Amino acid sequence: MISDLALLALSLAFSWVSRPSQSTEWSGERAADFASGLIITLAAGGSLFGTMTGNLAAMTLLSGLAWYAAMPLIVLVRVAQAASTLGMPSTWSREIWGRILLVQCVIFELARRSELAFMIPQVTLIAGLIALCIWAVLPLAPVRQLLTRLTVPTLWGVITLTYLIYFPDDLYVLGAPLAILLLQTRIRSSTP
DSSP states (O other), rough: OOHHHHHHHHHHHHHHHSSSSSSSSSOOOHHHHHHHHHHHHHHHHHHHHHHHHHHHHHHHHHHHIIIIHHHHHHHHHHHHHHHHTTOOOOOOOHHHHHHHHHHHHHHHHEEEEEEEOTTTOOOOHHHHHHHHHHHSSSSSSOHHHHHHHHHHHHHHHHHHHHHHHHOOOOOGGGHHHHHHHHHHHHHHHHHH
16 A cells, blocks of 8 residues: 555656646646656556555556556657657657557457567566666766766666566556656756
């Protein structure tokens, strides 16, 4: 129950950081992060409700939505950020990110039918590690800034390794990547 509350707080914080601001246009990346944060918030709330009432059906559905839709969407935003670091154009509209979410749902269904759905979180975490490494290393920055930026992929790597070794399917495991991405958002906003 405490882990559900912690995930609920982290996902609310992640959504809050990605919320639309009145001073600037809401980018597609921030909208995708916001939607993912809300999905994980719903999953954490559903898990909390399921724990209290014993309703496992809602927990299973919302947990699957968080693992197989929200987390890959968050990682794809980081892949787009890494692509822009490499100089590729990656400013996509909110509509495109919505279509990407629909494609992820189709990929999940195809993977589920072919009994390969268990690989989606693994591939997602590995893709996130690669994207965050590119984000951290490529902009040539002073050593102090580089060390600060390298904390994000290092922590993500630890989470990825832990997940690959122990393969937990609990929803609360999503709290660690959300906390790391909150750190990345803070670092991104503080660097020019």
